Amino acid sequence: MAKKFFKDRAAIKATQVALSYLDKDPDKNIPQLMSWWERVDKSEKNANKQKLLRDIVDSPDNNWYQLVLSLWDDIDSGVRKTLFENLVINSFLIGNRVEAEKGEEHDCNVPWAILMDPTSACNLECAGCWAADYGNKMNMDYDTLNNIIEQGKELGTYMYIYSGGEPLVRKKDIIRLCEEHDDCFFLAFTNGTLIDENFADEMLRVKNFVPAISIEGFEEATDSRRGEGTYKKVLRAMEILQEKKLLFGASCCYTSANTESIASEEFIDALIDWGCKFAWFFTYMPVGVNAVPELLARPAQRELMYHKIREYRKTKPLFTMDFWNDGEYVNGCIAGGRSYLHINANGDIEPCAFIHYADSNIHEHSLLEAYQAPLFQAYRKNQPFNENQLRPCPLLDNVGALTEMVEESGAKPTDLESPEDVRDLSAKTIDAANNWEPVADRLWEQSQAAKKEQAKVK
Numbered sequence: 160m161a162k163k164f165f166k167d168r169a170a171i172k173a174t175q176v177a178l179s180y181l182d183k184d185p186d187k188n189i190p191q192l193m194s195w196w197e198r199v200d201k202s203e204k205n206a207n208k209q210k211l212l213r214d215i216v217d218s219p220d221n222n223w224y225q226l227v228l229s230l231w232d233d234i235d236s237g238v239r240k241t242l243f244e245n246l247v248i249n250s251f252l253i254g255n256r257v258e259a260e261k262g263e264e265h266d267c268n269v270p271w272a273i274l275m276d277p278t279s280a281c282n283l284e285c286a287g288c289w290a291a292d293y294g295n296k297m298n299m300d301y302d303t304l305n306n307i308i309e310q311g312k313e314l315g316t317y318m319y320i321y322s323g324g325e326p327l328v329r330k331k332d333i334i335r336l337c338e339e340h341d342d343c344f345f346l347a348f349t350n351g352t353l354i355d356e357n358f359a360d361e362m363l364r365v366k367n368f369v370p371a372i373s374i375e376g377f378e379e380a381t382d383s384r385r386g387e388g389t390y391k392k393v394l395r396a397m398e399i400l401q402e403k404k405l406l407f408g409a410s411c412c413y414t415s416a417n418t419e420s421i422a423s424e425e426f427i428d429a430l431i432d433w434g435c436k437f438a439w440f441f442t443y444m445p446v447g448v449n450a451v452p453e454l455l456a457r458p459a460q461r462e463l464m465y466h467k468i469r470e471y472r473k474t475k476p477l478f479t480m481d482f483w484n485d486g487e488y489v490n491g492c493i494a495g496g497r498s499y500l501h502i503n504a505n506g507d508i509e510p511c512a513f514i515h516y517a518d519s520n521i522h523e524h525s526l527l528e529a530y531q532a533p534l535f536q537a538y539r540k541n542q543p544f545n546e547n548q549l550r551p552c553p554l555l556d557n558v559g560a561l562t563e564m565v566e567e568s569g570a571k572p573t574d575l576e577s578p579e580d581v582r583d584l585s586a587k588t589i590d591a592a593n594n595w596e597p598v599a600d601r602l603w604e605q606s607q608a609a610k611k612e613q614a615k616v617k
Contacts, residue, residue, distance in 0.1 A: 171248050178243050185231045189224075190216050226476035228434070233434065235404040241366040242406060245344040250317040257315025257521060267530040268496035268539050272318040273311050276504040277304060277332060281325040283350050285385045295506035296575065297324075301332045303521060308340050308503065310526045315582055321347040322512060324504060330358055337365040346371060348410050354396035359403050371410040371439055372396060376420035377429075383416075394433065401434035408437035408478075415443075415453060418460035422467040427475055437478040442465065444513040444555065445587045448577035452587045458598045465549070465602060484513070485603030485607065486543075495538025496530050507573040510538050514554060514561065516570040516581060533568035549599040549606075550592075554585065558592050561585055 181188050193216045197209055215223045229237055229382035250271065258269040279297040299307075308319060319340075323332060326347045337345055344367055351372035362368050375381040378390040400407045409430050413421045420426060421440070430438055442461060445452045456464075465484045472479060486492070493499055494511035501509045507517040508529040519529035529535060541564065544550075546556045564570075565581040572578035 171252070174243070174248050174252065178240065182231075182236070185228060186219075189227070196245060205419060222474055222476045223474075226478065229436070229476060230406075233401075233404060233436075234406050235363060235366075236367045238363070238404070238406055242344070242369075245317065245367055250344055254315045254317045259315075261314045265527060265531060267527070267590045268314055268535060269314050269530060270496045270499045271318055272320055272499040273307065273502065274320040274322055274499055275299070275304065275502040276323045277308060277321060277326050277329040279324040279504040280328045281323055281350070282328065282352060283325065283385055283389065288545050298329075299502075299504055299506060299521075301335065302454065303506065304336060305339060307521060308336065308343065309528070312340070312343070313472075314526065319342045319343055319345050320499075321345070321349075321499075323348075325350055325353065327353040327358070330361075333368065334361045334365055337368050341365070341367060343367065345369070346405075348373065349570050350385065350389070350393070351396040352392040356399060359405060360398045362405055363403055369398070369406050369408070370396075371408045371437070373410045373412070375412065376417045376426055380417040397435070406436055408435045408439065410441070412438045412441045412443055413456055413460065413464060415456055416457050420462060422460075422463050424471075426492065427471050427477065431475065431477050435477065437480075440468065440479065440481040440484075442483050446513050446515060446579075446584065447550070447574065448579070449615070450587065455588070455591045459596045461595060462598055462602065483552060484549065486548040487603075491543025491548045491551040492538075492553060493547065494540065496535050497538065497542055498537075500529075503573060505573065505575065509573060510534060515573045515579070516565045517573050518568055518570040534564065534570045537564040537568050547599055547603040549603050550596065553562075554590050555588050556595060558589055559585070 168599060177192055180192060193209075197213070215221050215227075220223060234242075254271065258271060262269040276297075277299055311317075319336075326333065327349050330353070333345070333347070335360050337343075346369045349370050349372055351370065351374075354370065354372075362370075372393055373385070374390070374393050375384050381390040381393065382388065395409065408531070411421050427438075442456050442464075443454045444450075445455060461484065463480055468479050468484065471477065489498065494501075494514065496510070499511075501512040501514075502521055503509060503515075506521040507515075508519045508521055508524070508526070509517050516534065518534045521529075521534045524532070538553075541553070541560065544553045544560050550556035553564065558610060562581050562585050572580070
């Protein structure tokens with residue numbers, strides 16, 4: 160134990176010294192810091208990371224290099240320092256080690272991040288969103304939210320993400336949790352319409368809260384799904400955050416109606432101009448009583464996103480992640496506590512924000528008990544759900560996989576308005592899964608062949 164403590168302290172000190180060094184002159188000192196790392200760390204496990212970073216450092220015009228430098232130009236120094244300390248040191252350096260140790264000790268998955276809903280309430284009624292059905296019917300009080308974080312930290316989790324409903328309905332409690340847990344990193348999926356000058360000032364004060372603002376494309380696409388005037392409110396929120404030098408990004412749901420717009424270079428360039436440093440991309444999932452299966456992205460649209468996001472990663476100073484098409488980078492599905500889980504506003508501990516079934520509730524079970532319960536153990540046993548990691552999801556990509564886990568574990572539906580039998584939910588995605596399979600298999604074969612060729616060159 161003492162050895163691990165001193166190793167953690169050494170890693171923390173080294174990272175803090177490196178960041179202080181970078182702050183003096185990042186453009187000059189990034190290459191020097193890279194050279195120092197290569198001299199002192201010749202381990203095989205970090206060789207690929209070093210090569211990747213060396214390629215970036217040796218090309219100052221590289222989009223990734225420009226993105227990193229922009230953190231010094233565009234982000235408040237205190238926010239940047241907190242980002243590195245809480246995310247890099249606490250969540251990655253220390254948290255990942257503790258999570259692995261606790262997972263082995265208790266024979267379960269321990270997640271890197273916990274997604275939780277402070278409330279089911281929302282000020283919008285977006286088409287196809289299950290939260291619009293709930294209204295202000297479910298809330299987790301401050302003590303429950305605080306206790307979740309305390310339990311999570313004991314197991315190594317320092318990353319907490321809010322969703323809903325609209326999480327910023329609970330602004331005061333969110334800021335209070337940021338203050339109470341100043342060693343954690345907090346992010347929220349938010350519609351952005353409740354971000355104003357006062358809340359931005361609070362973000363600047365606590366420094367450990369980052370919004371991912373939902374936007375469906377440009378004005379017509381956003382307002383058609385989220386309500387007239389929403390687009391202008393989102394842009395105003397981004398303007399406020401950019402003026403105050405706060406870190407923020409975008410959350411984009413691509414559907415059969417807007418994929419081409421979201422995939423366009425024009426939209427990606429707009430996100431960068433608006434001040435976004437990252438963008439999360441999700442494909443529409445037909446969950447809830449008012450789900451619209453017709454909004455499911457078609458195979459050609461999902462393939463378009465596959466190619467476009469990879470293209471932009473080579474050219475645009477924006478960190479992007481497509482939570483379905485990027486399965487090959489994270490070994491398939493990350494839900495069920497493998498990397499994250501979801502706790503809804505009623506306290507139900509679900510494997511994923513899109514999988515509304517649970518066999519544990521935070522008001523009756525600890526986090527650890529939920530991780531060891533049958534549903535999460537079923538996820539752990541079956542992941543990855545497909546050798547083709549472009550088909551990662553047990554609901555959208557693998558017919559019957561979710562049904563089997565839910566029924567075997569005895570998990571119950573958690574939708575309080577219209578509980579949905581897992582077979583009825585899965586039936587809505589069968590055609591999408593079958594239609595995507597041949598496309599995904601072709602892309603996967605091409606990807607694996609390309610990797611083999613690269614290996615030959617090396």
